[in-house]
Amino acid sequence: MVLRTPSAAAARRSILQSSLQSSSRCLARRPLSAPTLSALRPLGLPSRLSAQSYRPYATEVKAATSSSPSSAAAAVGGPAQLPKRRFGVLRFLWRLTWISALGSFVYLGYHIYDSKHPPEQLPLDPTKKTLVVLGSGWGSVSLLKKLDTENYNVVVISPRNFFLFTPLLPSCTTGTIEHRSIMEPLRHIIRHKKRAVQYYEAEATKIDAERRVVKMSDSSDVKGNVSETEVPFDYLVIGVGAENATFGIPGVKENACFLKEIQDAQRIRTRVMDCIETATFKDQTDEEKARLLHMVIVGGGPTGIEFAGELHDFFEEDLRKWVPDISEKFRVTLVEALPNVLPMFSKALIEYTEKTFKDENILVRTKTMVKKVTDRNIEVEVTQPDGNKYKETIPYGLLVWATGNAVRGVVRDLMSQLPAQKNSRRGLAVNDYLVVDGTEGIWALGDCSVTKYAPTAQVASQQGNFLARLFNSMAKTQAIEEDLFQLDQMRESAADEAEKAKLAAEIEVKGRSLSRIKQLSPFEYSHQGSLAYIGADRAVADINWFGGVISSATGGELTYLFWRSAYVSMVFSLRNRILVLTDWFKTKAFGRDGEI
Incomplete structure (x- = not known):
């Protein structure tokens, strides 16, 4: 049996220190490095020892700490301590920056790939109603962006095949911004819709509200065999904007x-x-x-x-x-x-x-x-x-x-057809849902309409978003009404009372859903x-x-x-x-x- 006294650890420590002091002159060849000194200081060695005196002791401690840092510290009677990590916050911020940059690069690459590889579109459906949109300005493009084209056959008629970001147009006059930087191709927008959208580069020359057709003429410099034709519509959105007003000033x-x-x-x-x-x-x-x-x-x-x-x-x-x-x-x-x-x-x-x-x-x-x-x-x-x-x-x-806007010819012609527009001078008068007064199924937005708001791009953009929600709600309403009609017929023909009760409950649920969809508030800027x-x-x-x-x-x-x-x-x-x-x-x- 080996007896251990409280002074055993102190004795071993004294022997190690005396061995270091006696052999420091013959074993020292070069000073120890700073990390080695940092590792040895917590062990309680005398501060008067020179850097060379630590080397034999450091070799022994290094061998011990490589297997178990805590046991090595215990062997000399000192507490187990680890060196402090420096610049931890800076390392974290550096890694966060790299991760953010990598994420941004992946996000950018995905969007570029997605924009250049649009998915397959649904073909035009003869059973769907035709929605004709005139113009490619703020109102019309905002409508197309948010519209669910799966529910309609959409036709776009505009003399320019791009959307123009007009707030930066003054910068193009001096070369601060190149013109193509504020032009977004219209076909890039409509190509990413669920159902195919038909676009005609043409100018709408006449709207026949009674026959529900739009006459258009080819606006390109290269003329084909057909330069003027008609497009029928079930719904029509007029967003042709306005032309420059000269106030009749000569020259x-x-x-x-x-x-x-x-x-x-x-x-x-x-x-x-x-x-x-x-x-x-x-x-x-x-x-x-x-x-x-x-x-x-x-x-x-x-x-x-x-x-x-x-x-x-x-x-x-x-x-x-x-x-x-x-x-x-x-x-x-x-x-x-x-x-x-x-x-x-x-x-x-x-x-x-x-x-x-x-x-x-x-x-x-x-x-x-x-x-x-x-x-x-x-x-x-x-x-x-x-x-x-x-x-x-x-x-x-x-x-x-x-300065100033003037009514375009196609809008002025439509106003002359409608008695409800006889008192309107600056554009088409519309109600709170942007429906043209005196018509059914015809809406107007942007500079060609007359509301209580100023004719700005901000107003037109919000009007386009509103009409997109309106048309999406109309499509959902129609789908639910068709389901309700079928469920009502099934309930009448059902012989089992339990089946009737089940169908009645389903009709009630769809009816509440229909009432929520129909509760679309009027347009508010x-x-x-x-x-x-x-x-x-x-x-x-x-x-x-x-x-x-x-x-x-x-x-x-x-x-x-x-x-x-x-x-x-x-x-x-x-x-x-x-x-x-x-x-x-x-x-x-x-x-x-x-x-x-």
Whole structure:
């Protein structure tokens, strides 16, 4: 039997320490590493020992700890301790970043693959009702995005085969964004629907509400044997938008550039560069240079304001460097007939916008009404603060008309057919469910309709979503009503009372479901806010939060970042979001292109 005393561990420890001290001079060859020192310090060795003195002891401890760290510490009488892990939070964040990047890459790859490999579609079904949609703007495309086409034979008629993200259209005029980045092909949208959608690149010329047909004409440059035909419909949604209003002012249509379609943006871009190159032509007079380099914008709404801001950025960031000859003569003037610009914004933001324009040397002329337009000048009538008026002639090189909407011919023709529309002037009058007054099965949305809301893209988009829910509910209602009819017939023919009771219970359940589906509220617009870019990396925003409970009015550089993020999130497809972000990066890195 071996007796163990309390001093046995201390004796072994003393023997080890004395052995280290006696052999340190002959065994030491090089200092121990820092990790080895860190492992030895918790064992209680004297601090006066040199680094070389630890080596024999470290060899023994290392052999012991390799098999069992806790037993090695116990062998020398010390507690079991593990070295502390350093930078744990940083390692976790680094791994989280890599996992997030990998997940984003997988998500992006899946969506790209899904967009390029659409599934097989159901063919057109003769038993389904035909829904004809006119136009490819905000309202019509929002409807197509949310519509369950499995329940209808959908036909789309529009002269343009793409959706245009109009809020970024002013950026295309100066090359900040390329035009294809805000154009989403219509066939990409309809190809991903459950049932095939028929599209015709044509312009609707007449709507016959009595015969329930739409006449359309081929709008392409290449004409075939058939250039005009008819399309019958059971349901019709009119979303053709509006055309530019000239208010009957002479010379506007012939001389001004509009800003509503992608061709307008391209035309403005060409005109800006033509004016600059012509102004630098040899032997050009100073007076003619001043005229050519004067850019006039009529309209103080968001479109006119944003174009003025984009034009200012183009000049300050690019043209001034590449064409220094024009730096003293390039001018931008904004003309507005109302007392101030951006009438839909708060007073504080209006004042901030006007002050920013003043700092950017953009001249804002309010209470100035255009009376006549020629190819070189505009004649205006200015109202002074005292109420007196005087006329003035303003020369220009570029004139952009960014104000007002007018009714399209096909809408005006339909209004003339309907007695209920005789008092309507700005478009088709509709009820709370967007049904055209005086018709059945015909709806209108967007700029071609007249509601209590402003004709904006935000309103049209919400109207399209509302109609999609309405048509989906109508299809569900019809399906349930057919089931109820069949169940009622089965109950009448059933001989067993238990079977009748079972069918009656099922009829009751479907009846409650039908009542819930039919309880679709009328259209109600929810205003999310208004945004406008004002140049120099600044923007203004009137935002409503939580359904209008909280509102905020902000302006400046942080609002500009919010403006960009909001517009990117509103772009319909992932493809266009990537293209817009890429264009912004290219513009920041390399500047805007100066060529036409």
